[in-house]
Amino acid sequence: MKTITIPADQIPVSREVEVLVAGGGPAGIAAAIAAARNGASVLIVEQRGYLGGMGTAALVPAFCPYTDHEKPVVRGIGLELLETMKQACGPDYMSRYGEQLDWVPIDAEVLKRVYEAKVLDSGADVLYHTIVSQVVMGAGGSRVDGVVIVNKSGRSYIGCRYVIDATGDADIAAMSGAAFQKGGKQGELQPGTLCYVLSDVSYSRFNEYLERTGDTGQIPALVQKAQAAGDLPHGRKEVSGFSWISDSLVGVNFGHIFGIDGTRAEDLTRGAIEGRQGIKVQLDFLRKYVPGFEQAHLVTSGEQIGIRETRRIVGDYTLVKEDFMSMKSFPDDIARNSYFIDVHLADSQSQMDIQHLPSGRSHGVPYRALLPAGVDNLWVAGRAASSDRVVQGSLRVMPNCFAMGQAAGTAAYLASTSSMTSREVPIRELQNLLVRQKAWLGEEVHAALNI
Ligand SMILES: Cc1cc2nc3c(=O)[nH]c(=O)nc-3n(C[C@H](O)[C@H](O)[C@H](O)COP(=O)(O)OP(=O)(O)OC[C@H]3O[C@@H](n4cnc5c(N)ncnc54)[C@H](O)[C@@H]3O)c2cc1C
DSSP: OOOOOOOOOOOOEEEEEEEEEEOOSHHHHHHHHHHHHHTOOEEEEOSSSSSOTHHHHSOOOEEOOSBSSSSBSSOHHHHHHHHHHHHHTOHHHHHHHTTOOSSEEOOHHHHHHHHHHHHHHHTOEEEOSOEEEEEEEOTTSSSEEEEEEEETTEEEEEEEEEEEEOSSSOHHHHHTTOOEEESSTTOOOOOBBOOEEEESOOHHHHHHHHHHHOOOTTOHHHHHHHHHTTSSOSSOSSOSEEEEEETTEEEEEOOOBOSOOTTOHHHHHHHHHHHHHHHHHHHHHHHHHSTTOTTOEEEEEOSSOBOOOOEEEOBSSOBOHHHHHTTOOOTTEEEEEOOOEEEOOSSTTSOOEEEOOOTTOOEEEEGGGGSBTTOSSEEEOSTTSSBOHHHHHHHTSHHHHHHHHHHHHHHHHHHHHTTOOGGGSOHHHHHHHHHHTTOOOOHHHHHHHTO
């Protein structure tokens, strides 16, 4: 690639903070709230003008299950945010979903407000419309001393003691030189999806169709009929999900765009363009084939194509499929995961890789999976935590990202109290604080802590 050298530059120091959170998606939100509520000074730097990550920017239409089908597994800040969003959605929404903890539909505008209020109430500060573009490493190269940000004011430097990388893409870890993996053996990645919201639909008519025909909520019978007729492209044989915000408003997660690497602006651009073209085809299909959608109106699509998978850090521990299948616990568990393995097909000829755990069961998520090898004041929480590709297909969902974020934020606070490195944080103290702050770490940890 052709390169140029830019002359050395002096840039202003715009802030100094204890804990810098890069990225304001589910992991970053929970991390910031956890660190700030405990007393750390915290700043979230977010490239968009609102919080929420994929759940708001990409209009991912529902929260994956919080429960293992028997009890909530993700609790703490994640559960608090879910319950606050439900209340804020009003009485009609509450009457539908008040008691529900799995697959709760997202009203993105309500959720943006809820996230913002909770983060600001915690004492954390937010800087929008700003991208973290560079890291500055300390002497020895094992600490991030600060980051360079870019926004309408230009470039500036933020000094920090600790960093939580919640970019979903492990941007900060990658910039700091930490090792990472991306995709499968051939570099294959899960596809992207541009989600959207439709109005002027009818849940009652749709549901009446399901009851009459026995088709499921993902309408495989109609999708396959349309594929056979050439009205829909081949690929996944059902809709990933409809999330009914009200009787006449539905969030849609449908179809795949292949070969998108979410760390490349060119791919994100193609994803946006192909995604919008695809939505028109889907809308025509929905209006023509699906009862209740005859008058459907496209209200909005995601600001960006939804990205399921990019980098995964190589952490002090890497969660692997055997850990998932054997429902392993670890001495340093900071969360539990019961969501199924949900690896979407990398091209239109492949199959989905889906594997469920038994009801009531989960595996542990060790603290070490948040620690990128070689960097001592950095945590990576969320979609890019350290796991193999198969486990990432499960760990990546929003409730888990909240849980990992809460753990990273709490650990950063503990580290800040006595200038520890991320690896020196006492695990029992971390678990104790997490549990006292309503996180669920599994029966064994709770019994050992006597809480
Ligand atoms: C199509 C699709 C459907 C899905 N369905 C579901 C579902 O039904 N339920 C569910 O729970 N999960 C679902 N997921 C998964 C889930 O939405 C994501 O994995 C999850 O949001 C990841 O959270 P995160 O905090 O790690 O990252 P993200 O949500 O990606 O948030 C990262 C944030 O960091 C910001 N950022 C990134 N880089 C920078 C930078 N350099 N500087 C500043 N800011 C930066 C981004 O703007 C973003 O706000 C789905 C995902 C996709 C794509």
